[in-house]
Amino acid sequence: MKKIGFLSFGHWSPAAGSQTRSAADALLQSIDLAVAAEELGADGAYFRVHHFARQLASPFPLLAAVGARTSRIEIGTAVVDMRYENPLYMAEDAGAADLISGGRLQLGLSRGSPEQVIDGWRHFGYAPAQGETDADMARRHAEVFLEVIRDQGFAQPNPRPMFPNPPGLLRLEPRSEGLRDRIWWGAATNATAEWAARLGMNLQSSTLKFDESGKPFHIQQAEQIQAYRDAWTAAGHQRLPRVSVSRSIFALMDDRDRAYFGRNRQSSDQFGAIEPGQQAVFGRSYAAEPDVLVEELAKDEAIQAADTLLLTVPNQLGVDYNVHVIEAILTHVAPALGWR
Structure with missing residues (x-):
């Protein structure tokens, strides 16, 4: 059995052919897709956060709205860029969204990817400390x-408060029980995966990672997952960790699918620079008839190693089409692989 959810970047554009033409469309359609995915039996609705872009940005209003409209599906991020975040204000937002959803929040954090503007986090009031990189700052914020978000208080109470305080140091409110175990880190390297394991975070691994060996993407990602699990065991945590991977997977069921994604039949890994001086490996897309997909996905070592698979969805093609994409995988591919 494997948990299967969707991951939306929430692109919107008024360009011809887009079914998601405004920010309002992106937000409201994200809620509708999460509701429909829950009805299909999917396990998760996840959203990517980008700033200064025509994509989803502030996640917590959306997560709270999805939580209020659904009852079972996990709701999460993959990922929140921690270079831009005030950790204390974020703790309050996360606690509220988790309580609204009844404890279904799966919050993915990370250093983030190259952004639309130069040092965008500076516009939010943040800068690395002396000797820090922006990645160091993101990990410090995390x-x-x-x-x-732990249970312990840390703030000294005012001796003359407006309202009575409980005894002892005060913590942030609202706090949601169990949220600490549902925090994930999006790791692009083996080292950051091991760091996440030591801190007791679950692991999210995307459709790209920094190239550390020249091996095929799925093998490098499987090695990253193993390094993470080894570090988790060495850290002595008592619970089992969770691991998710993201993939672009399309079952070619009809002429629409073949028109949109038939060209990806011959997709392969790509190596290239995602930022200056840093080689990355980008995983292939999967697009084929269901029986061929079953054979190809069975050979993907990272998917096999993970307990959760996030399907990236082309959200600008509209809710109805993306429901079709998700349903095809849940109905025609997952059962043959033993995931359902």
């Missing part, structure tokens, strides 16, 4: 966030 560590603060993990600390303040």
Whole structure:
């Protein structure tokens, strides 16, 4: 059995052919897709966060709205760029969204990807400390966030408060029980995967990672997952960790599918620079008839190693088409692989 969800970047554009023409469309259609995915039996509705772009940005209003409209499906991010975040304010938002959803929040964090503007986080009021990189700053913000969502209080109460305080140091409110175990880190390297394991975060691995060996993407990703699990065991955590991978997978069921994605039949890994001086490997897309997909996905070592698969969806093709994409995988591919 494997949990299967969708991952939306929430692109919107007024270009011809787009079914998602405004920010309002992107948000409202994201809610509708999550509701429909739950009805199909999917396990998760996840959203990517990008700033200064025509994509989904502030995640917590959307997550709260999805949580209020659904009852079972996991709701999450993959990922929130921690270079831009105030960890304490984020802890309050996350606690509220988790309580609204009844404890279904799966919050993915990361350093983030190259952005639309130069040092965009500076516009949000953040800058690396002396000797830090922006990636160091993101991990520092994440560590603060993990600390303040624990049960322990840390703030000295005012001796003359407006309202009565409970005894002892005060914590942030609202706090949601169990949220600390549902924080994930999106790792692009083996080292950051091991760091996430030591801190007790679950692992999210995307459709790209930094190239560390020249091997095919799915093998490098499987090795990253194993390094993460080894580090988790060495850290002595008591619970089992979760691991998700993302993939672009399209079952070619009809002429629409073949028109949109038939050209991806021969897709392969790509190696290239995602930022100056850093080689990355981008995983292939999968597009084929269901029986061929079953054979190809069975050979993907990282998918086999993960407990959760996130299907990236082309959200600008509209809710109805994306429901079709998800349903095809759940109905015609997942059962043959033993995932359902």
